[in-house]
Amino acid sequence: MEIKKLNAARGWIWVKHGYQLIMLNPLMAISFALIGALAIFTALRIPLLGPLVALLLMPVVIVGYMRVCRALEEEEEIELLHLFAGLRKHTAQLIALGGFLILGLLLSSMAMIMLGGEPLRNMLDGLNAASEPQMLLDAMWAAGSSVAISLMVGFALMCVLMLAFQYAPMLVYFNDLRPLAAMHASLSGSLRNILPYTVYNVIMQVIAVALSLLPFNLGMIVLLPLGLTSLYVSYRNIFPFAHELVPTPPDAPGTEA
Structure with missing residues (x-):
């Protein structure tokens, strides 16, 4: 499967086309x-197992909205059934993808705990008990260098996991990849396009800050679909469908430079 390498300006195009x-x-x-x-919020409300159920179903929910994006792109009539696309095709693989996400989160957390040890646990206890900013700073300062290293390692592992997961649901559903192969392709595509991805993230964060100024969290009504549609556009640019591997006009869907 071809993974395209795009220039930094493509990050803005992802937002615009989204x-x-x-x-x-x-x-x-x-x-x-x-x-x-x-749907994710409802799954989180399930007693005891809520977070696990939400993570398992997250790829299914993401695929549903990506199918809506596909319908918008192809000018199809949008139906509610599009949201259930992940329950009609590759459902087991998508849920398995959610299982790999849970496993990745557990391994990242274990790595942090092993590296941080007792100082990390003490710092976390201090953070839970802290009620003032100065108390938070004191707890982090007293934790020592081992905690700083463990936090950096944990952050790095979480970033890698996020990059490996972000395109994986679409690659499973649209490209028929197995879950681990999809995560590998997602990570490769993200790293290969780290420059446009960085530009994209900076623009989205600026938009998020601007929308946060709206009252009653109304900005989320715009930010959520924009994040999803722009993610779909970036996926379509980085991982072209098979029929798009031949030369196409510059104004064809998903091919604008």
């Missing part, structure tokens, strides 16, 4: 994003 996808059908794009978020 917005353009939303504007093809704003009501549906925003409503379906909120329905997906509600």
